[in-house]
Structures are given as C-alpha cells and as structure tokens.
Amino acid sequence: MAERAVPAAQVYGLVGALAFAAAAHGAVLPPWLLAGVVAAFAWRLAVAGGHLRLPGRLVLGALTLAFGIAIALVYGTLLGRDAGVALLAGMSALKLLEWRTRRDALVLVFLGYLLVMARLLYDQGPLTALWLLLACVLLLAAHLACAFETASPPPRVLLGRAVRLLVRGVPLALLLFLLFPRIQGPLWGFQDESRARTGLSDEMTPGSIAELARSGEVAFRVRFDGAPPPPAARYWRGPVLDGYDGRSWRTVGWAEGLRRDAVLGEAPVRYVVTLEPHGRRWLFALDLPAAAPADATLGSRFVLSRRIAVNEVLRYEQQSWLAYRTAAPEAGMLRLQRQLPPGGNPRARALAAEWRALPDPAARVRAALQLFAGEPFRYTLSPPPLTGEPVDAFLFDTRAGFCEHYAGAFVYLMRAADVPARVVTGYLGGEAAPGGEYFIVRQSDAHAWAEVWLPERGWTRVDPTAAIAPERVENGAYGALDEPGELPLLARRDGGWVRATLLELDALANAWNDWVLAYGPERQRELLARLGWPDIDWRGLMLLLVALGGGGAAAAATWAAWRGWRRRDPRVALWNAACARLAEVGLRRGAQEGPLAFAARVAGARPELADEFSAIARLYAALRYGAGADAAALAELRRRTRAFHPRRTP
Numbered sequence: 001m002a003e004r005a006v007p008a009a010q011v012y013g014l015v016g017a018l019a020f021a022a023a024a025h026g027a028v029l030p031p032w033l034l035a036g037v038v039a040a041f042a043w044r045l046a047v048a049g050g051h052l053r054l055p056g057r058l059v060l061g062a063l064t065l066a067f068g069i070a071i072a073l074v075y076g077t078l079l080g081r082d083a084g085v086a087l088l089a090g091m092s093a094l095k096l097l098e099w100r101t102r103r104d105a106l107v108l109v110f111l112g113y114l115l116v117m118a119r120l121l122y123d124q125g126p127l128t129a130l131w132l133l134l135a136c137v138l139l140l141a142a143h144l145a146c147a148f149e150t151a152s153p154p155p156r157v158l159l160g161r162a163v164r165l166l167v168r169g170v171p172l173a174l175l176l177f178l179l180f181p182r183i184q185g186p187l188w189g190f191q192d193e194s195r196a197r198t199g200l201s202d203e204m205t206p207g208s209i210a211e212l213a214r215s216g217e218v219a220f221r222v223r224f225d226g227a228p229p230p231p232a233a234r235y236w237r238g239p240v241l242d243g244y245d246g247r248s249w250r251t252v253g254w255a256e257g258l259r260r261d262a263v264l265g266e267a268p269v270r271y272v273v274t275l276e277p278h279g280r281r282w283l284f285a286l287d288l289p290a291a292a293p294a295d296a297t298l299g300s301r302f303v304l305s306r307r308i309a310v311n312e313v314l315r316y317e318q319q320s321w322l323a324y325r326t327a328a329p330e331a332g333m334l335r336l337q338r339q340l341p342p343g344g345n346p347r348a349r350a351l352a353a354e355w356r357a358l359p360d361p362a363a364r365v366r367a368a369l370q371l372f373a374g375e376p377f378r379y380t381l382s383p384p385p386l387t388g389e390p391v392d393a394f395l396f397d398t399r400a401g402f403c404e405h406y407a408g409a410f411v412y413l414m415r416a417a418d419v420p421a422r423v424v425t426g427y428l429g430g431e432a433a434p435g436g437e438y439f440i441v442r443q444s445d446a447h448a449w450a451e452v453w454l455p456e457r458g459w460t461r462v463d464p465t466a467a468i469a470p471e472r473v474e475n476g477a478y479g480a481l482d483e484p485g486e487l488p489l490l491a492r493r494d495g496g497w498v499r500a501t502l503l504e505l506d507a508l509a510n511a512w513n514d515w516v517l518a519y520g521p522e523r524q525r526e527l528l529a530r531l532g533w534p535d536i537d538w539r540g541l542m543l544l545l546v547a548l549g550g551g552g553a554a555a556a557a558t559w560a561a562w563r564g565w566r567r568r569d570p571r572v573a574l575w576n577a578a579c580a581r582l583a584e585v586g587l588r589r590g591a592q593e594g595p596l597a598f599a600a601r602v603a604g605a606r607p608e609l610a611d612e613f614s615a616i617a618r619l620y621a622a623l624r625y626g627a628g629a630d631a632a633a634l635a636e637l638r639r640r641t642r643a644f645h646p647r648r649t650p
Contacts, residue, residue: 008049010146013145013152014146015044015048017139017141017142018111019041020134020138021132022037022115024135028122029085029089032070033070033071033090037090040096041096044097054097060098067087067094081121084118088111088114088115089115092108095107095108109139112139115135116132116136119132124516126508126509136166137159137162140162140165141155141159144161145158171552175545177519179524180541180545181542199278199279200212200238200425201280202250203241203248204241204250204425205248205404206386206401206404206405209404209448210383210404212443212444212446213443213491214487215443215488216442216444216487218440218442219427220236220284221439222272222273222430222439222441223437223438223439224270228432231429231473231474231475232474234286234428234430235286235287235427235449236286236427236430237284237285237289237304237424238284238426238427239424239425239426240423240424240425240451241422242301243339247390249411263325264288264290264321264323264325265324268290268319268321269320271286272316273316273318274313274314274315274513274514275314275315276513277311277313278310280310281305282305283296285318286322287320287321287461288302289302289319290320291319292304294316294521313518314518315518317522324458326459329453329459338415338418338419338420340415344389348392348412349416351395352417353416355413356418361453364417364419365419365454368410368413368417368464372406373467377401377468379401379468379469380402380482381402381486382486384398386398391412394409395409403449404448406464407424407449410462411423421452422451423449423450424449424450426448428463428472429473430445433507433510434500434507438510440503444476447465449462449464449465450464469481476491490502571624571637574620575620575624577641578616578641581644581645585647586648587602587605587646594621595618595621596621598617599618612643613646616637616644619636619637
C-alpha cells in the first residue's frame, strides 16, 4: 500500500519547531555540524515544496555513518555531554530525511523535546529558560498536528491549544518543584570535569589573575543583612597558596582550621552568597569565616570548601568576623610559610637580608611596603614579560604588574626576610546593584594579596597592591589601571546606557538564581519551616505530595464535571431523555441511528407514538444539525419532551 504523503503544513510546522529547539545549541555545536543540520532542514523543506525527493536508504545510511565518524573524530568519543548533544542534533536532522509516516513525525517531536532538555546541560539562565519554553510550545503544537490524517487546524489554533495544555500543567510542576525532596547538586546537569570554567585556580603564575580580570562574568552575588562593610573590608577569601617553585604559587597539603583560642570581634557580619558554578570545591567568604555552611568545612588556612565541586548555582548563608586575631599555628605550618626554593633571585634575597636586621617583623613588612610605594611601580593588566629570575626582574627591572605580581613578590621578600607569609587569592570589592539590594562580584574583581604571621596579631592581611594603587581598594580595578579600556564593559564605569541596562537585567538573573537554580535542600527546609513543617523528612514530603496531588486531582475532576454539567447541550439532554423513555418500553436506539431513522423505526413498531415522537425527532434534528439554536424551537422541544410518556403495550 502506498504511503500517505505528509501534509506540507505539518512539515513546515515541525521543521520550524525543531529548528527553534536546535538553534539553542548554536553556540556549542561545531560549525560543520551546524551546516549539516541546516542543509538537512532545507532538504526536507524542499521535499515538502515538491522541489526534491527524500533520499533513499543507502544515502541515508551513508550520511548517518559519516556524521557518526566525524563526531567521533572531533570529540574523540561518542559518549559524554558534548559528543552526545552533537550526535543528538545530527541524528535529529537526518531523521527529517526519513520522515514518511506519522510514527516518524512523533519520533521527531520527542527528539525535539530531548534537544530542549539537552540545552539545560549547558545553561539554565532565565533567557535560556524562556527560549526553551517557546520551543516547547512550538513542539507541542507540532505534536498536536500529528493527530490529524490530512489537513490540521490553523497554526493559531494549535498554538492556543499547546499554551493551554502547558498552563494546565503549571500547578503540578510547581508543586513538584517546591516539595519533591531535593538533593545537593545541580538542578539540571552533571559533573563534567572537562568543561572549561572561568574562575580562580589553586595555582597562580604571573599573568593568570590579569587574564581573569578581563572577564565580566559574575563570580557571585551577595546580600548583606544590614549595612555592607566598607570597601577596605570586602576581601573575599579563596584559595591560599603557600608553595613556590620559582615560577608559580600553589596550594600544598596542610590542614589548619580556626583555633578556639583565637580572639574574635564582637558581632560578625551576616550575609547570603549566591555562587555561580566554577568547577572547584572552595567557597568564598569575607575574612574571617565564623563557621562553614551546610555540606562544607572550614579548614585548610581558613578556607571554606565543599565535599564536591561547585557545578551548580549555590546559595549559602555565611557569617564573618572583620576584626580578629588568630591563634598561633603549629610550628610546621610556620616553617612551611618561610620556605623558598634554593638559590635564585639574588637581588631580592640581598635586599631582604638587609631587612633581617630589623628586630620587629612588622618593621620588615613596613620596609617592603615602602619599597613598593617609593619606587616607580606601575599597576597594569599588560606588563612586559619577565625574563631570567622573575622576582628580581619584576622588582628591579620592569616594575610593572598586576596584583599577582605584587602579592607574589611581597611574599617572596617576607620569606627571605624570615617572616612567615603566604599568598591569598580571591576577590576584592564588588559593585552594588541598582537599588543597592545586593552586590555583584565579577571575575574582573579577582585579586591576590598576602598574609604575614606577626606574633602580636596572628595572621595579618597585607595588600601590597594598595601601596601602588590605593584606588584599587576603594573603586575597583577601573579606577587604578593605566589602561581601564582593557577591562570588560561591565567592569568599567563608562558603559553608558548599555551597561546600565545590563545591570538592571542582572536583577532578573539574581532572582532566578535565588528562587530556581539555588533552590536546594536548605531553601526547601526554609520554605517548609515557614509553612509549619520544620522537621519533615523525605518520607513525609512524599506523603504530603501524594495528599496534595491527589486532593488537587480530585478537585480538578470535580470542577471539570461541574463545568461539563453546567455547559452540557440542552438539545442533547432533551433528546437523550426522550430516547431513555422509549428504552423503558423496549425501544432502544442503536448507537448508529440518527434521530429521523430512529423515529421511522418507532413509527413502524408503535404507530400510536409516531406523530408525537416524530415531532420531537424533527425538532431535535433541526436544532442540532440545522442553522443553529432557536429559542422558540428549543422551548417547543422541551415542552414536547416533558409531555412524552410512552406506555408499554399489553
């Protein structure tokens, strides 16, 4: 039997919906694959227009094999996120060239749904969510069109039905989102160690933070409980680097937490951090973290860290002391913070040897800061390359660098002067969002500073960059650099209305992060506590979901039945009542019988009922299948039906 031709309108609708879903992957698919997908879509549209024919099975098999081999060669595998999404996009496009039956159309619709879900493996921002919601509406409309053998309703009708179906599902989706037991981890995604992320590393080489400062991406957002601390106190602590190999600083293994005998300020600062994914385990907090949030620990040089990497938007409450004096660390820790590679940088070592004559370590710190403040050092994102001995070259030759140059050189000088010191990396500052409700800390705010051990004060923060460019602390990198134009638009102050508009839109992203992406176990417990269930466990949550879901379903069914009863057709109700009375006397209407045919059969079986029932049947047929409702005719049908009471024959 010949296959039914697919209506062109259905082809255009489904191809358009698939193209909209696939377009969301345009930034992650390789150009050659995008070109192949577009070519397949164009081929299928040309077939619908009668300009080309669908390819045969041999051609399709060859194309499938070629796509698979190409993807395997480019990605080195057919597994994993990137290769899997590429394979899904390619095979969806090729399936279009095999589309001949309704079953093929349904397969394509479900492939479109998979494309929508796959995009969430890369991004779950509000704009992406809006795009994918529109894609779901288009795919659902195409799905509805597949139910029609020939011509389907107009696109406007199909889109309206699709929107109504999605709206009806919102209450159940919202209920499941809010109450289904949450687990710690991404809302949508999986841990992918190969994925490149922008953020601080546990290693610092000259130029690494300067490169990061060229990114305008958000690192995290902060909402303070009360007045925010001054700019000079907004140092966001991240990885601490205490190992040096002559070129790079990195973290070495040592566990050190906050000792109980530390002297702390009276009232810690309270705030909430919404951290963007950065693929590492550490969290960020103001100096000095008071405690670790849930599923995190405070240790390893007062750094907050999680058990698993931050691969999702993470919201956590935090407290920090701005005034503190740490207790004495173990002797082994102090030895580690004095270590330098043997040899190298003779001029820096000679200068530090002179400072050793100063009996007070704090005086040696002041001598180093005076060096930076008194010599013609320059704060720049593009310093000249360091050749030979890097610390000597920076201190005595180039004298130009970014914060990592100053922090690294300062710690080197301190260790050479027998003062325990280490590099701390993190972020400095942050910009108040419009309205001042929260602060935005960007990658361009990345910073490196130093900590020195002073017997009378404990670990003490020293920022040598502030000696060179004090504007960096108060106004950010934009006000301190010689070439602020190298910073991204959102890190500058000269962006005009474009930058102002983007900052206003950031409020939408912040709300989306707080209430959708960062809605994890902690937020769910907060919500349940507000609703009066502070101690409910996952079993209780499941019972609550069943109860609410079942109650909602029962209420919806009752409401639908009531609406149906209110809206039932009075013509049909009157006709059914007349037929029911005939059924009581042994004359049952067949399912296939129309009103006039049934009236003729009644007249043959019961002539005495012919006139009365034939009048009812003619009125019903005219009202139901004629020009339309007529109030007078409907009243006449109601009168005759109420008066119609046939009796059984003896």
